[in-house]
Amino acid sequence: MDLKGFSEASKTHYIVVPPPPNNTDDINVVNHQSLNNSIPFVPLLNGKESIDALTKRWELYNALNCQFHSKIDNLLTQTNQIVYEKIYKILSSKNTTTSKGIFTSLFLLGSDSNLNIPSPADTENKINVIVSLTPKESPNVRMMIKRSMFELLAIASERIDPMTYNVSENLKEITLLGVEYDLSLLKNFKNILKKDLKLIYNFKEADSFSFQVMDDFLQILKTMTTYDGIEVGAIFHVSTNLTNIEKNLRQKSIRLIKKNMHCVDLSKNKNFELTNKIFETFLITVDGKLHLSSSLLSFTLDKMANCDSKNKLVDTLIKILDYSLMFYFFNTSFSIFVDIPNLVFFNENYVKELVKCKTFQKFIEKLVETHEPSENILDLLENKHNALEDFFAKLLISQNPRTEYLFKVKNILETELHITNYNLIEIYYNLLLQNNKGENKILDYLVHNWPECANFEEKLAFPNVEIICQELFMLDNKSDLLSENLFPKMRSNIEDDLLSCDRLIPSIKVLGLDTNDENLFSLSHVMDPPSTYFFSLYREASAFFNIYDFYVAFKTCLPKDVILKYIMSHINNYKDNEDYNDATYLQVDILKNFLEENNNDKELFFDKLALIWFIQCVTEFKYMGIIKDEANTRKSLSGILEKQIWRGI
Amino acid sequence: MSKLKNVVHRDEELVFLDSFIDKDNQPDLKPNNVIIQGYQSCGKTYVVEEYFKQQKNEILSCIINHKEIFSWKNLLKEISRASLQTLRLKFSNYKVSNIIDPSGTEHFYLLVRFFSQLFSDCGQQIDEAARYSFYVVIDKIDQLPEIDVNTFPKLIKLHEILPSNLKFKLKFIYTVENVSFIDKYASYDIPTIVFPRYTADECLQILLSKKCLFKASSQFNEKLVDEIGIKDTVPRVKNQIVEAFLHFVYEAFYLYTGSNLQDLLDMAFLKWPQFVQILNNDNYANEVDMYKQSIDLWKNTQDYLEENIPGNNKLESQYDLSDLSKYLLVASYLCSYLQPKYDSKVFAKKSALRQGRVSYGRRAKFDFNPRHLSPGIFPLERLLAIFQAIYPYSDRDRNYTDEEKDDINNKHFSGLIPNTSNVEVYEAIGELISSKLLLPSKFLHASPLNSNTKWKVNVPWEIILEISSSLHFDITEYLQ
Structure with missing residues (x-):
């Protein structure tokens, strides 16, 4: 007897893992022409960004992303390795x-x-x-x-x-x-x-x-x-x-x-050890060039606090960092300059953006205050003799003081004070905050949490510097894009999708179908999916509604004439149309039979069609958890439906 | 019969057992079924095992361990398998014929067929006139899982169905814990031997008789030789220490375990390594000192999993509820213990508009109903609604920058309070359900997606008080 086969057959369930996509690696290899279509990024700088710059941006993003992930994988396997060894030791130990x-x-x-x-x-x-x-x-x-x-x-x-x-x-x-x-x-x-x-x-x-x-x-x-x-x-x-x-x-x-009992602690994150490492890896990966905004950091901290198990925390952090990096590269034209050789792409279009930058303007104001020669300032503002470009290049080469400081703090905490239960992200966050005196809160934060730090005040002090052009290299959670995508609101998302169905279903034009193609029978040419009509009515209804009234309202809001005309035109000529495919043929055939059953009475036909859609919608909405049968009735059909909301408050 | 040297305090019972068992190969003179009744851990199995071990040359027998049995079919297979093995050992030149397959005996009629075949095959190898008894001991037949009422009568009548001309006679000995089991089959008049519980003194003596198990411990011997400097050859000191230890165990835990010797022994095994560590040069000779210095061992049973982690007295809890889940739990507690009709008054921010009776309808005095003391059930939407009402827009104690404050205010006034119903909240609810802090009202087809499923909280008042105080949330205010 084949044991494996038999045990396989006796299983009650199987786990199916989809095969990995084949072409993830050769993104960088693909030539430019085909890239134009395959890059999901769009040209920025009001669309004036050159194709080459766009491609570079895309490549750079992919390179960084790969680098980050491979580092993280290494980190995780390393931690696993230690655990494995422990487990082995216990398992192979002689009783x-x-x-x-x-x-x-x-x-x-x-x-x-x-x-x-x-x-x-x-x-x-x-x-x-x-x-x-x-x-x-x-x-x-x-x-x-x-x-x-x-x-x-x-x-x-x-x-x-x-x-x-x-x-x-x-x-x-x-x-x-x-x-x-x-x-x-x-x-x-x-x-x-x-x-x-x-x-x-x-x-x-x-x-x-x-x-x-x-x-x-x-x-x-x-x-x-x-x-x-x-x-x-x-x-x-x-x-x-x-x-x-x-x-x-x-x-x-x-x-x-x-x-004979042993315990091994697998939770990857004791005292933020691993999250700190991951965050550090991220900072190193982006070469310390990028900043993180306080709103992004507070968002990260919030979401991390909401994780019940510590393993989930690691996943959440990686996901947030991943998304923010992607969002940054998608959104910011200056992102290509993270890799300094890309400075060759610097041109007029970038100058305009750069000059608009708030911190840069402040810097210019300071120059004016200190009575710098006006020539120099003008050169900078208009990029004469490539002054601005040189200045920008210098900026890029200089180290990021925040990242540098962060590593310094980490060193002091670990080597001199032997503190391991710090949260690097929280430290970064406090670095960005300012107290009443306009100074960084970082020192207050450190001393408050670990009083020993008071002895190192001088070393730990962080000068309150303005970093020029930091906006351009800032990972941010602008317009709540991250919160919306990573932690979507289920209900409002469903409702939005129902209201405007083109969020989910691509319109006919996108699909490349011809509206006038007579060989194709699809009601989507003339109407939205019935659930869209149903939902717009549902929004207007009160918490309880009579099912029949609702049906009547539903029927009247459908574009009756257009639908009937469309169906009739197809019914009339489907017999002789040989271009129909089988499925379409069948559909129209069913509709024709249905019409004939109703004695060719168009009104009756449409009523029944609407009823079919209506029942379908009610069932769908029940499954979606948006409506339910009226509460407090024992009868299976009371004729009243109730919105699935809590009316108490 | 000669006394069994490993068995103490069971002399009388052994005599009874002996008298019921056929040693003279005259199977017709002795009963076919014998029941041994006695409560847990009073030596039934042990005595029978020892008895047959001693007599194994004279009496054919096999013992079915109840822990290996999962159903009655399994029991039948095990019986036939064990018998086959015993007979095969006894008659070494006996070849298994193809017809006999113990794993095929899934029904009683197959068992009968199996035994008639087996016995007649084996019978060919012995003298014409000789007759033997074949004993099958079924351990704890009343504790076997998935055994129905009919199984036992079928077993005790099995010998009647087997052909009478066989040279072997199949006989059963059952051990039973519950008296009610015997009462059910009282009309069969099966000879029964009752094993009484051990008295306290007997327990102590039996415990002391196990001291060689402790003396053999390598840790103990190393300690004695290395630290205290006693040679291996001084058995008196070792004896003394082990005896003292067993006395301590007995004195401390006899009241806890009762006459259950197995538990008492387990306890002793758990304590032994710790006790050995306490031994040193000063105290080993003096019982009182030993007791005083190991007093912590005798204060509690120490059968917790967590304490066993070396070098870490207080284990850091691996799994902790996040603030979000805590708020959800508090909200579900409020859902369970507050009347829904007061919700708008208690939670709505605009309750000032509708005050008094208007806001919740007619007031009727409730009859006292004990059911009101158990958690009420609520639909999931109500939980979400109350959660939104009590969840603060930021639970992190930190100062906001002006920008952030504006942001939060805008969101608040436009009704976009974060966390109202995003994926995290649903995840947290799922977490609560899987950790059984939230229970469905009925367990059949319970699902958070089904609007018919109602929920109730599964947390007592003391714990919810602790949770809410950790959130700085005053739950008592809502429940007055």
Whole structure:
């Protein structure tokens, strides 16, 4: 019997992973001509941006993005590596107390159950097997045993050299069928395979298991350890707190677990350690050139505070940084100058933007105040003799004082004060804020949180500098684009989409279809989807509405004449039109039959058509959670619908 | 019969057992079924195991461990498998014929067929006149899962269905914990041996009889040799220490575990490594000193998972609710314990416009109903509405720049308070539901997307008070 195939067939569910797209890597290779169509960026500077600059911007963005992600991946794998080593050490450690009835238990705290733990290497006369169980697969003890024995045998028979040893023949020693998926397999394991076994159970999402089942299963694990040549281990992935597991198990089982228990903390983010590293990586990736605005930082902090589990926090941070970078490159023409060689693209158009910049204007004002020669100032403003360009180039080369300062603070905190529980993003945020005296708040913040910092005041002081042209290199959350895209408001989004359906459905022109094409039957030529009409009515209605009244209103707001005319024209000539494809033909045919059933009465026909749409819409809206049957009625159809809103407040 | 050396305080019961079991190979003279009744952890299985171990040359037997059984089909298979194995050991030249497959015995009639085949095959190898009993011990038959009422009668009548000319006679011994189980089958008149609970003194003695388990611990021996400087060859001191330790365990936890020896032993195993650490040169000879210095061990049972982490007394909680989820939880508590009709009065910012009775209709005095003390159910929209009413537009204690303040004010007055119903809120609700802090009113087809599902909060008052105080949110104000 093919074990793998059989166990595959007996699964209740499958996980399908879509294949990765093939052409992610060769974005940079594609030549310019085809790029014009494939770059999602649009020319900025009122559309005057040159194609080359646009391409450079796109390439630069991709390069930075790739760089950032590869660094992050490295970082994450590194942290995982450390954890792996710990887990290995525990799993492969020899049981010091060899007495029967004890199994190794390992709690992975803060795990999201995705960690793929490879089994320790086999030795000459011992096989190590890891068997995973999820709550879905474990409705009761019997199924758990059956499944795990399946897997065990499948893995074990793969590992054993079939030339020297015939597994299936030996299995017949127990039963004639060859295999029996219960504990008899374990009991006779040493007899059959002539090897010891370390069986490690991997309980994924341990806190969602039915604890009654888990409890019974732990007792069975204890029984397993009494068999000859069998060692047992159990790994629990705990995403909540350990107390959650503890309070649900019987005292007896807890004592059993405690006999040989280990904990490994997987939560990637202890004391913001990892988020700090990620943020640092980001700053380094953009070469310290870019600034982050206070609104973006406060937004990031807010969203991070809303994360329940610490693993989610890391994902959220990466996503926000990712989006902000993309938004910046999409939106800002100056973004190409992050890479200094791109200065060759600098021209008239950029000068206009640069001169408008607030901090630059302030700088000019200062120059005027200090009575600089007016020639110099004019040169700067009009870019004579490339004065402005040179000035700009100098700006680009100079270091970003904020980033520099941030790393300095980090160093002092870590090496001299041994503080690790700081949040780098919060420090950056406070760097941007100003207190009443117009000074940076950073010092107040540091001293307030870590009084030891008072001794380093001089080193930690940050001069309140104006950074010229910082607006041009600022990642921002302008117009709430990030908040809208990363954390969309569900309800208002649905409502907006329903009101203007072209947000979702591309109009006919975009699709490149000809409105006058007589061979194509599509009502979208003459009307919006019915739900759009339905929703515009719904918005006007009060909280309760009578279903019939609503239907009548719905019917009248449909563009009746246009629809009828369109349908009739198609019905009249579809018979002789050979260009129709099958689907269209069928549609029109159905409509014609429908019309004939109604004795060619157009009014009646349209009423019924509207009714069909109406019922469809009501059902759709119910599923969307926008309307419901009237509350407080026990009848299934009361004729009254209710908006799904809370009217109490 | 000779006394079993590993069994103490079960002499009388052993005599009874012995008298019911056929040792002289005259199966017709002894009962076919014997029940051994006794509550948890009073030595039933242990005694039977030891008994058959001692007699294994004279009596054919096999024991079914109840922990390996998951259903009655499984039980039948296990019976046939174990019997086959025993007989195979006994008659080493016996070859399994193709017809006999223990994993095929999924029904009683198949079991009967299996045994008649097995017994007649094996019978060919023994003398014409000899007759044997074959004992199957089924452990804790009343505790087996998925065993229905009919299984037991079928088992006890199995011997009647088997052909009478076989040279083996199938006999069962059952151990049972619950008396009510025996009462159900009282009319069958099965001989029953009752194992009483151990008394306190007996418990202590049995505990002391296990001291070799502790003496063998390598940690203990190393400690003795390395630190205290006692040679391995002085068994008296070791004995003394272990005995003292077991006495402590017994004195401290007998009241907690009762006569359940297994628990008491587990407890002793848990305490032993810690106790060994406390031992030193000064206290090992003196019981009182030992007790005084290890007093923390005896104050609680220590069967918590968290304390076991070395070098970290207080575990940092891995999983913490965010402020957003906390506000949602508070809102759901308010939903559950406030009358919906007062909502507009309590939460609406414009409640000044409609004051008094007008705002919530006629006032009727409520009858006292204990149901009002349990959390009420509410639809999800109400939770969202109340959440919006109580959620501050910024919960972070920090000063805003002027720009930000303007921004917030604008949003507030245009009704765009952040977080009102964005994805985060829904995520947080999902989190609350999966951690069972919010419960659906009915568990069948419960889903946040279904408007028929109502919800209720699953958090007691003390905890919600703690949560709301951590948010600086005065929940008592709303519940007066």
